[in-house]
Amino acid sequence: MANFLPSIEKLSGRENYNNWAFAMQAYLEHEDLWSCIVDIPDTPEQLKWDAKAKSKIIMMVHTANFVHITSGKTAKEVWEKLRETFQDYGLCRKVGLMRKLILTKLNDCSSMEEYVSTVVGTSQMLNA
Template identity: 45%
Template sequence: MAMNYIANIPKLKGRENYEDWCFAVQNVLVLENMAHAIAEKLPASPTTSQINEDAKAKAKLVLTIDPSLYVHIKHASTTFDLWIKLKKMFDDTGYTRKIGLLRKLISIRLDNCDSMTQYVTEIVETSQRLQGTGFKITDEWIGALMLAGLPEKYSPMLMAKSIII
């Protein structure tokens, strides 16, 4: 049954989809009752069943990774080791990432989106990614940025909002 879940997870390609891949894989491992394999190391003297379960969890992870990355992960001996290696390689929570996401967030405009739904989704997703780096951003700021990205034809709504506040 796990193959059905794994088939729906886009292959990890690198930084560009690490965050989404990570979220999806964590949930597959929860469904398979294997989430502990990425959260903790195997004990110093693991039982045969622990070794077998870890090998299955590791295989599930490997099947969700683009083959071009195999060269980087071939020597990971456990699921936990593999998880940490991928995190170190692709989880970018540094200053450059924060600035890039902040720039993207403040530049999102409704005019550049196909619909209001896409506009709101893009702002919410980008703000969540920014928060994921440890950057503090309040709902008030997200709302203000959302209003700021609206075109001039929404000015009456903005004025009405400022009167209410």
């Protein structure tokens, strides 16, 4: 069986955290590793699966963000550190996203596809 990395954009920061977390959860579920995020491993077999889940998460994080997760000992700890660092519920963030959504103009984008992608992506971040 060949090892492969999914085509998920690496976590770069707050701007792509929600999409990244959604895709990573689906990937870990596909690999039967999501339980490592939900539970704390306590058997040798669970520790083996946890190490796999942790390494898959780390491989999908931009190297600039390693500073946030180097102390994480389990997949759950790494996941939680990323969530605490990048998931944003603040009012300033919502206002900024609303502003971006309102001020995005087709003239400022290189194509209709970029415009639609920007508007839909910003709307999804605002909704999340």
